[in-house]
Amino acid sequence: MMQRVVKTIAGLFLLLFIAAQAGAANLEDKVVEHTFKNGLKLLMVERHSSPTVSAWIRFKVGSVHERSDERGIAHLLEHMLFKGTRTLGTRDYAAEAPLLEKIEETAQRMLAEEAKGSGADKATLASLRAELARLEKQAEQYVIKDEFFDLYARNGGSGYNAFTSRDGTTYLISLPANKLELWAAIESDRMKNPVLREFYTERSVVMEERRRSYDAEPSSKLWETFVAAAYQTHPYGQPTIGWSSDIRQLSRTKAESFLKRYYAPNNAIVAVVGDIRPADTIALVERYFGDIPPGTPVPEVAAQEEQQQGERRVEVLGDAEPELIIGFHKTALGAPDDEVFDLVASVLGQGRTSRLYRSLVLEKQLATQVSVFDAPGNRYPNLFVLYASPRAPHTAAEVEQALLAELERLKKEPVSQQELQQVLNQLEFEEARRMGTNGGLARNLTEYEAIAGSWRYLTTYRAKLTKITPADIQRVARQYFTRENRIVGTLVTKKPGGAQK
Template structure:
């Protein structure tokens, strides 16, 4: 029991320290914008001699044209492949082979796209030529050189991720290795080489087969989103459809890269054991001379208002699943803050309404959750996801959820419920800010999506002003049948 008590005391100290830090965040974040448009956010904290360095590019899959779907995700993979100096034994000798690979691959794709009219012998010949060229290019490749350099110098958590809204590269490093990070990342920003492009494209195609085509849950998710959005690219999978990936070329990827993955579309957060003025000088020295690219234009398409319920069924070899989604505005729209309250009111913790009713009392489901998706830059969906508990059915769970949503329209949220939500928000915000990486993530995320990292400070203040009447109004406005999307997974035997 003593060890448990000590853990609780330590946790309380950590949360209190993080809460105090969060309250002073407005004074602690230092901003600097380079002439090329790159935004630098810094927080000096000397808890340990380490630094979290995050680069967020304000370009994601929502910014792709119809013939570019999957590019942002594929580029995330490709930017680990190196530059003109890293990842290669001799770039001058490697480049002509890469050019031949591209020319051959484009010929092969042009023939394949003819489908029934394609020449099988030509396809066979070009396939063999491409394989031989890729084999020849391999002798120049130094695998994972970025990761090896970081690892040898004490780096950890080297990673990247792509979403609808953006692409992020991150690393945790010793504070005295910050210049190494600046040298590597500035080189990557201006000299990236998309070597092994078609090999990596095959890797992504296999990822798609494994995670979506062969997984009923993955197939339900992307089909549900595609059905919910008729016009807006929010409905398209970040990884791309298989035929999208098959038709991506290195030339197309390079154009996308040079256009958007540039300083004017980048937000950098450096959090940890730093001297802000020295950090500004360092970043200016390495990134200041890089030319800006093209600003990412806003998506002009507006999703038409939905005028009737949509239902999506996927039959597969998996247990039943249910998703219910309603179109809603995104941040910083006032109603988005109300949805944050509704989210926590319904599914956050054991005392939340849906958890108490569906999991504890009626034992209809094994789990239930709610969230906004698939992105946050443009109007999205408020989604409730549940897994029925056998022998209960999707239909039973669906009706039980609707009953709770109707309660939101007629039964006011209590003062105690709002206070509990505010307490949970404070705890979660404090937990996220306790680590350098968590704070760097939030700074880059909200600077990119909300237009200012100060959303971190303002969010809980805005939520505190939400009234029971706001919750009932929003529930009545958005939780309607004509605005509803229902997706469910049916076990194969039940659908035959």
């Protein structure tokens, strides 16, 4: 019975391996791309297995592109762009618009007074805050809550969502194929006529999100502190949500300026995957998006992180169990050696058969969980990160030594061809699983077009992996996994009476 199960699993891996190879080879023929006069890039794949489509819009602007007085604005705009347009989300925009202007005028005066710090007039500030709250309450009469969500839901849409990262902002939806024109009408209207209504109300929501999910969450606080310590120059060190002081000084005027500059067709990539005809889809997108003017091209980030000259260590106290993060500076996605790091990450931390899981979790029982990943972005040089949760009574220091010992092993002992092939199979399995869904393929197309410069990165990735040798892994481990290139973050449990462990 066990032999039959093993053969079945091996057969499944083989089928997925073949499917992934064929998928990568055929993707070049299956993807239809079209660039409109305003710069909008459209990527399409026909899949007629079900009468559905997934549509993803990726804006090539994220928190890494914010100026120092704009931090947190990309994330806040992600929230705001669900609020509607001049025709959606409002009962009467003609009556609402003057009230929105009054709100902004009051908010600007309030922000100017707050900027005085201890010199602010408390009575004036209290009066302005009360007036802002009154005007926002008055504006509620015109707001239709969640009209985007309701329109999509009534027409069979699912998975309507958005996310912001350091590198970009994405809006996504899956819906019946015969509702694709509804998507085009809604999303083009959002790009043409967005209205940032309820701005200061939503800013308070984000402030609460910041407080609840970051400031009051020891694990999140450790992560933010760790990343900030890793980057002294590059904006990757700034949190996407922004620091509390950043969010407090954001205004609708700043947000609208950022929006008009960058959330435009020439900075957008659209992927439509599913039951479509590319010629019809091109015509549809041209009809709805073709007249939107381009904005300012998103600039490259000029700041470059200086080479680290010594180990950096940070510590966060919190009412939580100990945690450990170790990171090393590395290359960006698509740069030399990046694929080597992908194989190293799989060897060390991919699944229950990985080295770290077998050694630290199963055999030595030093940790309850371990993981390996890249962060905090991919467009620019990032970090190779190892995370572990020590298992009591073992300490973070013990786990750290065990992790470093595994990295040293990579430097001294070549990875066997058998282990390398197993890792390649696992990567193929995961890639085949992701590419098998319309949404997964749409995500990959927009992600790699934005980050790597072309979705064709997907078609060459497998070939690059197969050329990596055990000697390459040893070379990369010796070059990057050094003390002077290392950042270590530790979450220390705060005990009653001030003691820690």
